[in-house]
Amino acid sequence: MKPLLKLEHIEVKFPIKRSLLEVIRNTPQKLVHAVNNISLEVAEGEILAIVGESGSGKTTLGKAVNALHDSDVVKGQITFNGQSIFDSKGKLLPEYRKDISMIFQDPYQSLNPKHTIEKIIAEPLMIHKVTKDKVEMRNLIIEALNHAGLSPGESFLNRYPHELSGGQRQRVVIASALVLNPKLIIADEPVSMLDVSVRSDILRLMMKLREEKKISYLFITHDISLAWAISDHIAVMYLGTMMEYGKADEVIEKPLNPYTQALINVMPKMHVRRNEKRVLLKGETPNPIDMPSGCSFHPRCPKAQSICKNVKPMPDWDKHGHMNYCHFNEEASHE
Amino acid sequence: MEILNVKDLKIEFNLSGHRKLHAVNGVSFSLNKGETLALVGESGSGKTTTALSLMKLLPDNGSIVEGEILYKNQSVINASAEKIRSLRWKEISIIFQGAMNALNPVLTIEKQLMDVIMHHDHLEENEARIRAEELLKMVEIDVTRLKQYPHQFSGGMRQRVMIAMALACNPKIVIGDEPTTALDVMVQAQIFDLLERLKKVLELSMIIITHDLSILGDTCDKVAVMYAGEIVEYGEVQDIYCHPKHPYTQKLLSSYPVIGGKKALPESIPGIPMDMTQIPVGCKFAPRCHKAMPICFEEAPIQKVENGHRYFCHLGGESL
Ligand SMILES: Nc1ncnc2c1ncn2[C@@H]1O[C@H](COP(=O)(O)OP(=O)(O)OP(=O)(O)O)[C@@H](O)[C@H]1O
Ligand SMILES: Nc1ncnc2c1ncn2[C@@H]1O[C@H](COP(=O)(O)OP(=O)(O)OP(=O)(O)O)[C@@H](O)[C@H]1O
Ligand code: SF4
Ligand SMILES: [Mg+2]
Ligand SMILES: [Mg+2]
Numbered sequence: 095m096k097p098l099l100k101l102e103h104i105e106v107k108f109p110i111k112r113s114l115l116e117v118i119r120n121t122p123q124k125l126v127h128a129v130n131n132i133s134l135e136v137a138e139g140e141i142l143a144i145v146g147e148s149g150s151g152k153t154t155l156g157k158a159v160n161a162l163h164d165s166d167v168v169k170g171q172i173t174f175n176g177q178s179i180f181d182s183k184g185k186l187l188p189e190y191r192k193d194i195s196m197i198f199q200d201p202y203q204s205l206n207p208k209h210t211i212e213k214i215i216a217e218p219l220m221i222h223k224v225t226k227d228k229v230e231m232r233n234l235i236i237e238a239l240n241h242a243g244l245s246p247g248e249s250f251l252n253r254y255p256h257e258l259s260g261g262q263r264q265r266v267v268i269a270s271a272l273v274l275n276p277k278l279i280i281a282d283e284p285v286s287m288l289d290v291s292v293r294s295d296i297l298r299l300m301m302k303l304r305e306e307k308k309i310s311y312l313f314i315t316h317d318i319s320l321a322w323a324i325s326d327h328i329a330v331m332y333l334g335t336m337m338e339y340g341k342a343d344e345v346i347e348k349p350l351n352p353y354t355q356a357l358i359n360v361m362p363k364m365h366v367r368r369n370e371k372r373v374l375l376k377g378e379t380p381n382p383i384d385m386p387s388g389c390s391f392h393p394r395c396p397k398a399q400s401i402c403k404n405v406k407p408m409p410d411w412d413k414h415g416h417m418n419y420c421h422f423n424e425e426a427s428h429e
Numbered sequence: 430m431e432i433l434n435v436k437d438l439k440i441e442f443n444l445s446g447h448r449k450l451h452a453v454n455g456v457s458f459s460l461n462k463g464e465t466l467a468l469v470g471e472s473g474s475g476k477t478t479t480a481l482s483l484m485k486l487l488p489d490n491g492s493i494v495e496g497e498i499l500y501k502n503q504s505v506i507n508a509s510a511e512k513i514r515s516l517r518w519k520e521i522s523i524i525f526q527g528a529m530n531a532l533n534p535v536l537t538i539e540k541q542l543m544d545v546i547m548h549h550d551h552l553e554e555n556e557a558r559i560r561a562e563e564l565l566k567m568v569e570i571d572v573t574r575l576k577q578y579p580h581q582f583s584g585g586m587r588q589r590v591m592i593a594m595a596l597a598c599n600p601k602i603v604i605g606d607e608p609t610t611a612l613d614v615m616v617q618a619q620i621f622d623l624l625e626r627l628k629k630v631l632e633l634s635m636i637i638i639t640h641d642l643s644i645l646g647d648t649c650d651k652v653a654v655m656y657a658g659e660i661v662e663y664g665e666v667q668d669i670y671c672h673p674k675h676p677y678t679q680k681l682l683s684s685y686p687v688i689g690g691k692k693a694l695p696e697s698i699p700g701i702p703m704d705m706t707q708i709p710v711g712c713k714f715a716p717r718c719h720k721a722m723p724i725c726f727e728e729a730p731i732q733k734v735e736n737g738h739r740y741f742c743h744l745g746g747e748s749l
Contacts, residue, residue, distance in 0.1 A: 147613035147614070147615065147616075148584070148613050259701060289471040289472050289640065290471070290640070290641075290642075290681065290684040290685065290695075291471060291680070291681060291684055291697055291698035292697060292698075293684065293695070293697070294684060294694055294695045294696055294697035295697045297694055297695075298694055298697070301694060316613060316614070318614070318688075319643075319685065319686045319687065319688050320686060322686060322688055322692070323686035323692060323693070323694060323695065324694065343692070346688055347688075347689075356615070357614060357615065358688075360614055360615055360617075360618035361614045362614070362617075362641070362643035362644045362646070362647055363643070363646065363687075363688070364642070364643050364645075364646060364670060364682070364685060364687050365646050365670060366646040366666050366667050366670065367646055367647065368625070368646070368647060368648070372618060372622070374615070374618055374619055374622055375615050378583055378585065378586070378616075379583075
């Protein structure tokens, strides 16, 4: 199947502001290596989960897909529906903005508290000049609200964000992401601010939209079990690098990469295991300004050898489309 | 040996217009020496309020209206101001919810640690400095970092500093209010591992407040599940995980995907949390309960006890 979204060698490096003194002394420009050489595909109707710890580059990658960064910090090729999202002059194709939308993490911050729900959802419609007709506009808004499970949609039009619960607010965010009928939604931690008991409603809604409208998702989360439960594929990120990629079940049940293995080992598992031995990684994730040489994970990797320090691994793809970014491939040997 | 006993605790907040919010409604639990108890429940269920009351740290508009808190068999509620001063931080201390993000950005870690130590313990500056160093070692931060500022510390390290502050006066009970909530799984595991070791060495008892049921098995001995200001179920972690009796606990547990289990979207609990300014007759969970019967809306359930496992429900703890 042809991928809906294709990322090739995406890199995002943010320059760090230099002080006047540093400029005068001509010290080299330092960079935050937020996303390093990521290649991925998302098929129509597919959910790809991006998991990784704080600072691993998930949001930066999501924003790159959403073309929200200054063009000079991003390198690589993004293809949507077989077409580069930028024209030959480097301008973003106008349809692309309608085809994708992004849901941000915090339902409290992503809604303007002074605007009614109607006004909030009208905004994308106005920006894209979808219609001038007032009645049609209102109908589109009501439809989006109903789709997002806020029904009857009419009853929410004149309400303000503070009059809604956290779960309802996140539904408003989803409604405004839906109103332009996107093909791909980048959902950045869409439920992590919500109580568990309301999370599933939002997730169910997202799944329903994928069934009904064939929407694809780039689902960004730090929650590995959630990624496993809802996604088709999982990409694990560490320090801006994709350490492992594959079918959700494979990555979670037979992780190949030492980083993924450690994560899965320590994640809470809903059973009593205070006396079980756990593989705690030593120390902390390094700063992406001073990237470690070789494999970025080598300073903390329990399996690291000298090659890891000196040589960057090559992504190792097996025939089932499972990728491991590591010099060693232990699990794979029993196949 | 029992170190803390809380009985029928009721706490109210005064709201504008003479309205009252019933944040804690008859909570009872006890804590043994060396034991870790988890208070779990969703946002607004009264976890923080319960914890603050143990040190008499409630906000001004909040008050304990009924019940008793006994620390080593002595009343906390009726204690003199002086007694309370010798209780806070020295006997019971707390890592406040979100405090790791509230460190003063313009003061060094050392200064902030020393301020806490000098404030509680009336030590001289150089004694406080030595103590600050000791504490930092205890939470496994390199002492060369004492002169650094909070922004140079990662989230996990800032939380370690908060733990160091809570340990400053050698307390017997440490309360951790959502101690790992904003942290990554690996950092969370490191923090729990540290707490576990500190607990053994210092012979601490702990109360861990969390909304995340998945971490219980990594951290605690006993669990109290709170809903609308009540402990609806209490028991050993193992029993809570394997044989939850209360429909709320059962539903809450099934809100988590379990790797290795059935791969399906987790369950949700319909309805919204109770409006805590009203006290309904009947079971507070009834409007959201999938098993509610007519009696649930008419009469508050009484407590059922089976081998130390307690719950409030008209049903007999049948599974989902
Ligand atoms: N505009 C920016 N300028 C400089 N550095 C940035 C910028 N945006 C992000 N970064 C850095 O890039 C790295 C990746 O950040 P990003 O926000 O993508 O992480 P994340 O995986 O989304 O983390 P979280 O789970 O905390 O949201 C971090 O080190 C961050 O500090
Ligand atoms: N100072 C206050 N004045 C009025 N109401 C308050 C005050 N502090 C807390 N409350 C209310 O008391 C109830 C219990 O709050 P509490 O902070 O104890 O909940 P919690 O279980 O700790 O929740 P969270 O998980 O969100 O921290 C809530 O309904 C809350 O809105
Ligand atoms: S008492 Fe009734 S409403 Fe309350 S939890 Fe039990 S079954 Fe549900
Ligand atoms: Mg992010
Ligand atoms: Mg709280």
